[in-house]
Amino acid sequence: MQLLKSVGLFFIQPLFWAGILMTLISYQLRLKNERRNFRIAIDRDFYEARHFIKHGLLFLVLGSLFALIFGLSLPTQTLVLYQILAVVALLFINVGDLSLAALLVTGTVTFVLSETPFGSDASWASYILPHELGTRFGSAILLLTAILALFQAFLARENKAxxxxxxxxxxxxxxxxxxxxxxxxxxxxxxMFIPGMNFDSWQQWLDPSQYLTHFMVVPLFVGAFCKIYKQQPKEALHLRQRQSYLIAFLAGLLALVAYFVPVVGFYGIAGLLLILVAQAFGRLKADHDAKRWYVETSEGVRIVAVKPETPAAKMKLEVGDIILECNGIKVATGDELYEALQKSPAYCRLKVKNFEGELKLAESAIYADSPHEIGLVLFE
Known part of the structure; x- marks a missing residue:
């Protein structure tokens, strides 16, 4: 009964419904933007919802396993503050990623307010400040940050250009x-376990009643974001992944130290916040320092996007590629490209220069009598 109640409470949490809302909004914004720029939706698949559910189920299993193994626990008041900040962070997911920052700010604010008269003596503080902070609070925040950073790295690893x-x-x-x-x-x-549950013996692990009366189901938000003008998508994702792994490693190491030296908790959380800011500037600099722009060119026809599951996708054409020749005919505009495709309406052969300036050949069968459905999105 306690398990069902905890699961039911999850589905009425504001953070969960904010996630559902932003999934719908992100999908609609993507389609609206693509139709405004290209008069078509490049990919009408509602993959945002599919990824939201798939990753949510995967992280439920892995995250809960981590939490149960390490006995992860946070005060209820801290979780309330986190949910408020996470909802705010989630609302900005279409312009940037603040998912880890929401958790670290929660820890920082709790530490600061609990040590100042403004927070500890105020009547409103009881809603967001625990009655007793505990010596392992900082370690718990850092450990949870490490878990979320690992999941963030997974998001960047799995996704495609x-x-x-x-x-x-x-x-x-x-x-x-x-x-x-x-x-x-x-x-x-x-x-996650609620405060006050101690594991002094392995017998407690084997007693189901310990779990049914001493845990809660907590909604957590994890996300990742990239915006590029000059980098290749794969490079941007790889950088994002490496940065997340670094945060996960540092947070895990600091959590271990803070477990034995509690004062390290506050400074570790504040330090990770500064590193997140530095990483954001690092991503901007990496894109700024990249060598090429995705710009219109007179040399050929620049590919802006490739529609999935089309002949262009099967030919492994990529964003930024320049089509120089089609069926042996040099092309400089989209109209010239489609005219050349008509020369062989069931098959096409392309000479392509990739984003690094290397030449390659690509060929594939195409839709009979429908050369415009090859799957290429070009500058209109």
């Missing part, structure tokens, strides 16, 4: 530039 949604901007000298945005997020339930 086809989920970078393009948007057209006016560039210098009258040429247009494509920029790309990628986001992934989910809200997942985490089974």
């Amino acid at each position: 086809e989920w970078f949604s393009p948007k057209i901007f006016a560039g210098k000298r009258g040429r247009r530039i494509a920029g790309y945005t990628w986001r992934e997020f989910t809200v997942f339930p985490l089974i």
Whole structure:
């Protein structure tokens, strides 16, 4: 009965419904942006919802396993404050990622308010400040940060370049530039022990009554975001993944130290917040320092996007590639490309220069009598 009640409470939490709402909004914004820029939706699949559910279930299993093994526990008041900040962070998922920051700010605010008269003596503070902070509070926040950072790295590892949604901007000298945005997020339930449960013997692990009366199901938000103008999608994702792994390693190490030296907890949390800010600037710099733009070119036809499960996708054409020749005919515009496709309406052969300037050949059967459905999205 306690298990069912805890699960039921998860589905009425504001953070969970904010996640559902933002999934719908992100999908609609993506389609609206693509139709405004290209008159079509590049991928009408509602993959945002599929990823939200799939990752939520996966992180439920893995996260709860971590939490149960390490006896992870946080005060109820801290979870209330976290949920407020996580909802705010979730509302900004289409412009940036603040999922780890929401948790670290929760820890920082709790530490600061609990040590100042403004917080500890105020009547309102009882809603967000625990009655007793405990010596392992900082370690718990850091351990949970490490878990979320690992999940964030997983999001960046799994996703593909086809989920970078393009948007057209006016560039210098009258040429247009494509920029790309990628986001992934989910809200997942985490089974967590409430404060006061100690594990002094292995017999407590084997007693089911210990779990049914001493845990709660907590909603957690994890997300990742990339916006690029010059980097390749794979490079941006790889950098995002490496940064998340670094946070996970540092947070795990600091959690271990803070377990034995509690004062390290506050400084570790504050330090990780500064590192998150530095990483955000690092991503901006990496994109700024990249060598090429996704810009219109007179050399051939620049590929802005590739529709999934089309002949273009089967030919492994990528964002940023320039089609120089089609069926032996040099092309410089989209109209010239589709005219060349008509020369062989059931098969096409392309000469392509990739984003690094290397030449490659690509060929595939195409839809008979429908060369425009090859799956390429070009500058209109």
